[in-house]
Amino acid sequence: MTVTLGTTSASKTVDLGPAVELVSKEEGHRQPLAPEFVSAEDFSPLEVAYDFGRVRREDIEGGPNNIWRYKKLLPVPSNVEEIPNTEPGGTRLVRADRLAKALGLKRVWVKDDTGNPTHSFKDRVVAVALAAAREFGFEVLACPSTGNLANAVAAAAARAGWQSVVLIPKTLERAKILTTAVYDGALIAVDGNYDDVNRLATELAAEHASWAFVNVNVRPYYSEGSKTLAFEVAEQLGWRIPEQIVVPIASGSQLTKVDKGFRELGQLGLVEASPYKVFGAQATGCSPVSAAFRAGHDVVQPVKPDTIARSLAIGNPADGPYVLDVVNRTGGAIEDVSDEEVVEGIRLLARTEGIFTETAGGVTVATAKKLVETGKLDPDAETVLLITGDGLKTLDAVEGRIGPKATVPPSAEAVSKALGF
Amino acid sequence: MTVTLGTTSASKTVDLGPAVELVSKEEGHRQPLAPEFVSAEDFSPLEVAYDFGRVRREDIEGGPNNIWRYKKLLPVPSNVEEIPNTEPGGTRLVRADRLAKALGLKRVWVKDDTGNPTHSFKDRVVAVALAAAREFGFEVLACPSTGNLANAVAAAAARAGWQSVVLIPKTLERAKILTTAVYDGALIAVDGNYDDVNRLATELAAEHASWAFVNVNVRPYYSEGSKTLAFEVAEQLGWRIPEQIVVPIASGSQLTKVDKGFRELGQLGLVEASPYKVFGAQATGCSPVSAAFRAGHDVVQPVKPDTIARSLAIGNPADGPYVLDVVNRTGGAIEDVSDEEVVEGIRLLARTEGIFTETAGGVTVATAKKLVETGKLDPDAETVLLITGDGLKTLDAVEGRIGPKATVPPSAEAVSKALGF
Known part of the structure; x- marks a missing residue:
């Protein structure tokens, strides 16, 4: 559905494909598509509602070998596969x-x-979040994370040419820091635990109108x-x-x-x-x-x-x-x-x-x-x-539980013996 | 082509699809399909020769989304996708x-x-090696390696229910040992460098008639x-x-x-x-x-x-x-x-x-x-x-060259400041 969004200074046309509304999970209150995640009516999570029209297997089978083949079933623009994003799925x-x-x-x-x-599967949700966030006029892709989500957000933002802000507890393991930092977004280590980081994300989402926190303000799409x-x-x-x-x-x-x-x-x-x-x-x-x-x-x-x-x-x-x-x-x-x-x-x-x-x-x-x-x-x-x-x-x-069956000198006889031949 | 192989005690019918012969790279000497990698005529590497017949785009496009869609162009059995193996490709x-x-x-x-x-791309070559090795009657998948190949061989053998023998220098990094050992094949650490390990592989390939060293005796298929x-x-x-x-x-x-x-x-x-x-x-x-x-x-x-x-x-x-x-x-x-x-x-x-x-x-x-x-x-x-x-x-x-942009206390103000807002 194409809707006109008036929340930014200039109103903007938003194409989220078959998505038509947000609906609250508890009492089914309906509201227009927007970057919101909790119903003001019943305080329950908001979920995307659709008007799918007719979707045939051929429409899907003729699409690319990634999640965009299902674009007629997702809250993403009708030309989503032409816009820079990752191409997850098809696994x-x-x-x-x-x-x-x-x-x-x-x-x-x-x-x-x-x-x-x-x-990880996080590439699927982040790609949809990025596609929707772009329609809503966001310019920064953000998340609090301790691992897979951090990787997915930093990579997707890099591919799209967006800035990313990824918040992690500073005690995170070296490997997880490297695999996020390599994409060169704004990786911020926070002196606190994951709960602190999460609270901080909600606070920042409220303060920065151009930041799409994938698992906070654009969570219904994500x-x-x-x-x-x-x-x-x-x-x-x-x-x-x-x-x-x-x-x-x-x-x-x-x-x-x-x-x-x-x-x-x-x-x-x-x-x-x-x-x-x-x-x-x-x-x-x-x-x-x-x-x-x-x-x-x-x-x-x-x-x-x-x-x-x-x-x-x-x-x-x-x-x-x-x-x-x-x-x-x-x-x-x-x-x-x-x-x-x-x-x-x-x-x-x-x-x-x-x-x-x-x-x-x-x-x-x-x-x-x-x-x-x-x-x-x-x-x-x-x-x-x-x-x-x-x-x-x-x-x-798995460290400490698995390893080589044997360590041997470089001779064929030693290998055969180690293997019980 | 279906050929009868007489090198094992009972002769066995080998189906390697369109592959018909091996040919030496230097002088073009031809010889029957066999698990050999060097021409006895001119000592140059052997390469697979084919009789493709007619192959149409539709034959390929109707296949699975992995390398087996190209089976009519590879030295693998005509029913290769039905036999347990990895399904690389489609990347x-x-x-x-x-x-x-x-x-x-x-x-x-x-x-x-x-x-x-x-x-890594090694999954592609190992999958083809495994398919051919099975036709030749081998029962063990083996390689010398320092990394990607070790992972691919151990994983493919596990999936097929084969034994694997992977030889590595004992000084290999922890991560590479773990990512091979997890598949539970025979991972053997050798007290020597990679050259020692490689020489050992050639020696073992000659001694063990049932071991297919993917990059040695079945290299032309691999x-x-x-x-x-x-x-x-x-x-x-x-x-x-x-x-x-x-x-x-x-x-x-x-x-x-x-x-x-x-x-x-x-x-x-x-x-x-x-x-x-x-x-x-x-x-x-x-x-x-x-x-x-x-x-x-x-x-x-x-x-x-x-x-x-x-x-x-x-x-x-x-x-x-x-x-x-x-x-x-x-x-x-x-x-x-x-x-x-x-x-x-x-x-x-x-x-x-x-x-x-x-x-x-x-x-x-x-x-x-x-x-x-x-x-x-x-x-x-x-x-x-x-x-x-x-x-x-x-x-x-990349270690030591990349990392968080900043480490901050858990406050929105500190994050905004670190990012220059």
Whole structure:
């Protein structure tokens, strides 16, 4: 939809494709498209509402091999693929027979999102946020982050020729600092913990009208990017929704958007609206949603995170209640796993399928294992696991546990002997 | 072609698709397909010869979004996509306008091969080697390596359910050991330097009939995998060969295979056989091919490598003379750049296009810059740069040179001040 925006000095025409309004999640209050994230009516999160019109498979199949093939289902301009941005998506859906066997499942697919430009699914959400932010007249792309999001924001801004402002706790690991700083945006180390950095981001978003904090003031657009995981999975399966999908939970946004993506595909007739179950995965050291599910609550009690799965370590997940809704509605479940199990999950995926994931992926694999063992995942139903980030970014998790099988002198005899020949 | 192989105890039928023979590079001696890499007639490297028959664009476009869409142009079985292997390729070709402007070129495309399963082009060659090795009856996938190849071999073997044997110098960096060991193959640390490890590999290949050393005894098949870079670039440009392409040189194999790929596409009528120039890129600390080109020699004098671009540090490049042939035939050139320029190349690509490459990619970008400055690259001609590996694997190269712009207390005022507002 093309709307005229009057919030800046000169009014500006905004093209956000099929997006028509924002709607509050709790009471469904509607308001015009704008860079806002909380309803002034009921204080619940705002979500994008659409008028899709007719969308055919051919429209999508004829598009580029990245998330912009789904532009008719996203809050982005109709010419989005012509504007400098990253081109995330189009990542592999791998048939994982060896992992399936190890887990005791009949058929498993791994969605390997490590192939994205900065090697995590965050490239999807940031690309959509950048496209929408440009329409709203923003000029700076910003975020508070401790890792994947920092990489994605700094890279996307560099590609678009935008300034970026990335706020990190100053104690962040060397590797994460380097992999963000290399894009040459304004990387600011804050003398405080992640909570301090987050508060600071909200304050700065209010003060700087030209700064788009991807996960704050343009969050409704940003979060829609996660739908592309559902779209790709369905298209890669031959326009079909899998019976079971296991999704890691941080804020919970990704899980709710995967569900939204599947529903939209069904409503548009792009796939048969077949039943599916959504399962959530957390690390026990930060498992407020899993705990609420287990207790049968519909609200989530915040926790103080303590887990190696730092990219999932959000103690007060904004979309927690909506995650519980989706999981309960679809007949899924939520489980959590220990850090020891997370590492075993990373190693299991690597040795069975040659995919090296970060700790979040280890959480997903280990949770799938637990869900099979507890009878919650149907072993005969087709199952998709979302692997959303890369092991190269969390080497610490496996350090000290793996290494060479042997160290030998440079002789063929020594090698053969070390290998037991 | 389907041939019967009699070298193992029971004869076995080998399906390597369109591949029909091996041919020696120097004198064109022909011999049956076999796991051999040097001609017994003229001691030159063996290369795969094909009978392609008719190949249409539709055959390719209807295939999977990975290198197996080009199976009719590779020495792999006709059902290769059904056999467990990695699915490399289908990586982005990025229109790089900001980089082009910085380099003084009119139109630049970056082939971003960091999106592969283990984040380098080595996944392409290893996948083809594995497919061919399986046909020849091998059971173990092996290599000597100091990095990218080790990752790719260990991951591909894990995915296929094969044993892997990866030989590394014991002094290898922690990150490279972890990113190989995680796949749980037989990683063997050798008390010696890379030359020792390489010699050991040749010795072991002779002793163990069931071990396929990807870059030794099955090298003719392995190296064909690099053609897929040329195929993808041409298809992604809309079935067109770019006027100029810049390729990094290690052994030189990749550069010669990119040229072979373009020629095959022209011969088959898949693209117009338009003229193109191939340019080679080396680090000055290991630049034997560049030195030979500058001196007008047709042989290459070995050197002792000393450069941060370790994935290119082959002092005695096997395909050096053939690289000189290709570059001279197409009217290209070869240049080399200092380690300082390599780092600046990495940073230039990151800040203009949001792509973080390893040192080899820095060599390519910096060499392109030098080739423009010396008038060897035509600024008005369309240019493709091959970015073949990932910056996450060579963090040391940028360490100490980049970091946060500022460290501030957790206040909005402090951030604004640090940014000059």
